[in-house]
Amino acid sequence: MRYGFEVLVSLKAGLLDPQGKAVEGSLPALGWTNVSDVRVGKHIALTIEADDEDAARVQVAEMAERLLSNPVIEDFQILSASELGG
Amino acid sequence: MRYGFEVLVSLKAGLLDPQGKAVEGSLPALGWTNVSDVRVGKHIALTIEADDEDAARVQVAEMAERLLSNPVIEDFQILSASELGG
Amino acid sequence: MAQEQPLHRQLGLTDEEFGDIRQTLGRDPGSAELAMYAAMWSEHCSYKSSKVHLRSLPTEGSAVLVGPGEDAGAVDIGDGLAVVFKIESHSHPSAIEPYQGAATGVGGIVRDIISMGARPIALLDPLRFGPLDEARNRWLFEGVVAGIGGYGNCIGVPTVGGEVHFAGPHSSNPTINVMCVGVAPADRLVTSAMPVHEGSLMVLYGAATGRDGIGGVSVLASATLEEGAEASRPSVQIGDPFAEKLLIEASLELVERGLLEGLQDLGGAGLTCAVSESAARAGLGAELDLDAVPLREAGMEAFEILTSESQERMLAIVSPGKLVQVQAVCERWGLQGVVVAKTITGGGLTVRLGGEIVARVPARSLADEGPVYERPSAPPADLAERQEDDPTFATVTVKAEEAFFSVLASPNVASKRWVAEQYDAHVQHNTIAAAGGDAAVVRVDGTLRALALSSDGKGRFGHLDPYLGAAHAVAEAARNVACTGARPLAITNCLNFGNPERPEVMWQFTESIRGIADACRAFDTPVTGGNVSFYNESGDSAVWPTPVIGMLGLLADHRLRVRSGFRGPGTTIYQLGDTLPELGGSEFAEVVLQMISGKPPALELAHERALQQLLVDAAAGDLLVSAHDCGDGGLAIALAESAIAGDTGFAVTLPADAPWYVSLFSESASRVVVSVDEARIAAFEALVARAGVPLRRLGETGGPRISIDGALETTVEAAREAYESAIPTLLDA
Amino acid sequence: MSRGERVPRIGVVTFPGSLDDRDALHAVELMGAQGIPLWHADTDLQGVDAVILPGGFSYGDYLRTGALARFARIMDAVRAFADRGGPVLGICNGFQILCEAGMLPGALSRNDSLRFVCRPVSIRVETSGTPVTGRLLPGETVEIPIKHGEGRYVAGKEELRRIEGEGLVAFRYSGPDGVVDDARNPNGSVGNIAGVRNGSGNVVGLMPHPEHAVDPDVGPVGGQPLFASLLQYVGAGV
């Protein structure tokens, strides 16, 4: 069975996010003065072949832990899963 | 009223995603041979001050179009919105 | 409406061109065939508007190993080594996606160099944008610079030079050129002279082929971008510098191990161009099997696979006996290498998909027999009046000091450190001088030799007189190289122009070619290659006629190279060459007088050559402490830049018989500021006298002050501040 | 040849996308060692005396710098070598790889300017207790070029306290006079940290490129003392 997963990798709270800061900084010039707390993270979509969703989810979590994120500075979150058929 | 929004910016379908390709290519060496279609996108979280959610959503869409993405190569998608209180 | 147009017109072919195709085939072309012709006969790939004129460029020279006609030119630098270099434009993609447009431009020119069997050792990036006070221009500028760095830094080729200019006409038409220089053993160059045999295999290696860039650059660069060029958007591509780095190493290993009969990059017109050119050059035909092409997406149609301009792909021509080794090399570098075609006798190119024949055409008809146009040409109506209004005779009211600081802080003149610091200048451990001086100096690995590299365009001059503008560009490029002590050897050139279907653009083009040809003959620096970029206009604003010259110079011993900065107190400052009242098209006229008019300075090619020879001889005799040429901004800026670069002040006096603004800001050609040690003065002055080059003692170096007697008093620090902060300040706006 | 004179063999690993590998080999040879090219897919270090993970963009720096290279086959051998006390030097991308591999503390992230930066910087030596600082004294500065887009050193609060507390900081961005302040911080690194070492001091990484500051023919030579120290460390008796 094939499953689609989406993983969100974001900087740990408290760590400086220069990208977010830059976006926030450029907004007023475009007339948008009502935006704050901009944070930029990574969104990883992938398809995985597994017997069932739980097995798939376990592997995705392991991949996110070991490869997709760096625990020293990042947190990850499995956003969604969807069955894509066999 | 303050609202939290999440925007996903990803490369247009059909365009090469070098990051996704490189990640996918490295998985088998780690023993994960059952993963495909890896795509890496940008996830932007932000807080916006507006009268109501619709007004906020309209502005977020405009920001995504004009600043957060380049329509030439990227699509964006407003993932979620949540009310954060006044 | 495009939909109602017949297919050939939608693809950019004229009815006449369509007629030629039917004649060649003796039947109506199929859709795949039509797409192949449309791509190959596009302006970008066929040079149909420029071919006849390019023929008048001098391409012969004792040092030239490979002239125009191959992927890049090659020059003999002795010790059995060849330098391969070429410049190309990526302006159109960059105008709609600056980062990826510029990045993929770097990738393309680098593949031209490796397809000659040479290792890329340096990049230069001549760039032109609209004024930075417009937000969109800042976005383009920042994106392009980031893209060039993002790609170049990631493939391990140092970016050592280039130029950045700002002018109104570039607002909607940024001009993005990239030059790459490579080195190879002369006897190992991969050229079309190498015998390709019948039955040889064409191995496609590198990235998979996708739908991106269908009719990409070729179509994009063969028509003007209309407002909101929606239609052309999908043809912008994403560069993968990591794949390119693997491609470089794999390709060079294939060449070094002598496994190839030929090597082709996939650029404009993709597989169609690479296969038809390879076959045509070998006087053979080919059978191309599209089913073998690794695809990134399912269900791609024949015309898509044939014309896709997906990046980071190469085509190797291999004898069947060597296929296994070739594929092993690709494998080792993590690349997929598959046989997609086979050469056959007769000149036919047959293309199959799903077993079906989707195209059967003469290879030469695609590669060599495209249309050739001699388009009508006429000078712009307003040229005369443009030249009438000569700033040299305008009344100047500002004070010298104010003028000095406005010119020094003008983005065209000011420090480009903000750009250069975003490029890796050190990788490959041979960069002796990167951006900042007159020419970059790069040691040839493992030797005492060094290459001096400069890229120059004179858009403002060209706008006022395209012949002079082009000749000045060659002269300045050669002078820059000579200032380091290197002998100018040969050029490559990128011709950036508007719509060739307009007679005044065609006139600018032919005049520019004439200027390049005359200057190159005078300096004995033949043209080894280049690129033509037309249709750089939108609405009614075309870019100024801007040939960008990439000059290659050779230093026999890099230890004798000359710097552009003063070095400490007590050296004597001279001006070589005469200053005439020539403010036409000068930076001073634009910035201080708000005038872009008049006639550019005169250029005496014989004087220029004598000056350059003198610089080379003086350097060889170790007679110079510094040498810096007078370019944009004239003498005042040359002096200031030497002071800033060497952190050394100076005091000079100006001739009494000319107004200060002429002495300081005239942009008369063939002038260089040098500084000389006490002990060398006699020898230096004797050498200059023998060379018959005008010489004027200006003053002395030393101290923290900039003192131009009677005209202006300031400090090196103040000048540095204005010079360094100008562009960052504009970007923070 | 007496032990003191034997020419040390220094390995330089080439990963896919390594760029300064040839430069590192050139540098160690200039300094009198023998450079030994090592290949990412190999499992054996050919008995080298020290290992250098060079600069570049291994695997394109995709996902995160060093994130993919860390899993290269040769890294097991490098880790084992380090565990036995063998000297390992990570330069720029090599530093990033060592952090991703957990062989050095902290992580390297996008420069606060969001721009790649290539320029000479001064760095202050914080300890003589690394394979590349044995011939330098704490407080001494050397001028070396940086060239990176992701050199901002970061670590969690706790981690940082430990790193500073245990004296694991090897280099800080400073002025030529050794003064450490924000004005001399080219990328926003916490505490101006330019390089760190591991607890036992045999593994060290830094963002600046000493291999690009050894050859007098092309520029300043601020990197020479680091390589001289490395040669001494592996017993070349320099």
Ligand SMILES: Nc1ncnc2c1ncn2[C@@H]1O[C@H](COP(=O)(O)OP(=O)(O)O)[C@@H](O)[C@H]1O
């Ligand atoms: N301005 C020019 N001067 C001299 N040769 C040129 C010029 N423009 C293009 N050429 C030559 O025409 C040939 C085709 O150019 P181009 O299509 O850019 O090559 P490629 O497709 O390999 O990039 C090359 O040999 C190039 O050097």
Ligand SMILES: [Mg+2]
């Ligand atoms: Mg080519």
